[in-house]
Amino acid sequence: MPLRIPDKLPAIDILMRENIFVMNNSRATSQDIRPLKIVVLNLMPLKITTETDLIRLLSNTPLQIEVSFMKLKSHTPKNTPIEHMMSFYEDFDVMRNQKFDGMIVTGAPVEHLPFEEVTYWEELTEIFSWARTHVTSTLYICWAAQAGLYYHYGIHKYPLDGKMFGVFKHKPELPLLPIFRGFDEYFNMPHSRHTEVKREDILKNEALTLVAESDFSGVGMVMARNGREIFILGHLEYAPNTLDTEFKRDWGKRDDVSVPLNYYPNNDPTQPPMVTWRAHANLLFSNWINYYVYQETPYNVNDIK
Incomplete structure (x- = not known):
């Protein structure tokens, strides 16, 4: 089944050229199907690029998915046209009374700051708390993962001596988890960050489970x-x-x-990059939608609690 996304979203034309089937709202309303409602809190500077990346992965499922985009009232993006934000994004204040089957919170280029010094930290943590009672499953990515671990579980981030930059091999620690269904013994994942969370901090917290890690890049998934x-x-x-x-x-x-x-053959940046993570990326997002959203969410989305 296709994705249901806002009419005229730039990602539509891009993904249709890739033969990915997307459906705008006008057509989707004619189908008598209860779509899964996924909201994306997009904190990345290049909004349109991130929208396209996420929609590409969410399309790999037989379920109909309705994607909405949330923005912060306390932060104005500098790298995305205001017309785009006004057309496709809604403030959290407008969406706070809605419930969603799933949520994705992206990374943000603010990892050099202590969490409390991020200008939108207060609003962001309000959303983190809201998600626990208004969303069936929330996927936190990169800086958002560090922020969520800190806010919910007191896990601190630490500066790295050098940027963790590249594509690194990870091992699923609990390969029988549904999120890893169909995975190989190892999978590759890109990283681009200056901070990390410590393995020992995760293991000390009984509420957290370390589910994937890398010998080189450390904690991969929690x-x-x-x-x-x-x-x-x-x-x-x-x-x-x-x-x-x-x-x-x-x-x-x-x-x-x-x-x-x-990333490059022989680490030579004059060569085209090698893509070694795409299959597992599609599989992980498909598993998340199927086993942690669709299988767990109530039929009536307003029954989420």
Whole structure:
């Protein structure tokens, strides 16, 4: 089944050229199907790119999904046209009385700041609390995963000596979990971050389960509340060229930029990137939608609690 997304969202044309079947609201309303309601709190600077990346992965399911986009009232994006934000995003205040089957909270380029110094921290933590009673399962990505672990469970983040930048091999620690159904013994995941959470801090907290990690990049995925909260420390949603774009943007302009590891053949940035995570990314998002959202959410979305 296709995704149900707002009419004229830029991602529609991009994904249709990739032969991904999406359905706008006008057509979807003619089908007598109760779609899953997924809300995306998009904190990334390039909103349209992130929208497209996430919709591409959410499309890999036989279920009809209605995607909505949430924005913060306390933060105005600088890299996305205001017309786009007004057309496709709603403030949390407008959406707070709604309930959703699933939620995705993206990363944000604010990891250099203590959490409490992020200008929108108060509103963000209000949303984190709201999600526990208004969303069946929430997927936190990269900085949002660190922020969610800190707010809900007191897990601190720590600065790295150098940027964790590249594609790294991870091992599912509990391979029989539904989130890993169909996975191989190892899977690759891109990372692009300057901070980390410590393995020992996760293991000390009985409410948290470390479900995937890497010998090189450390904690990869953490789960809580039987999958109602899933924290992904990397970027499985990244498109093939995302790390390449970031590297070429910063190379020669910052002193903390190195070639992303395990990404270019022989680590040679003059070569086209190797895409080694796409199959597992599609599988993980499909498993999340099926086993942690669709199988767990009530038929009447307003019964979520």
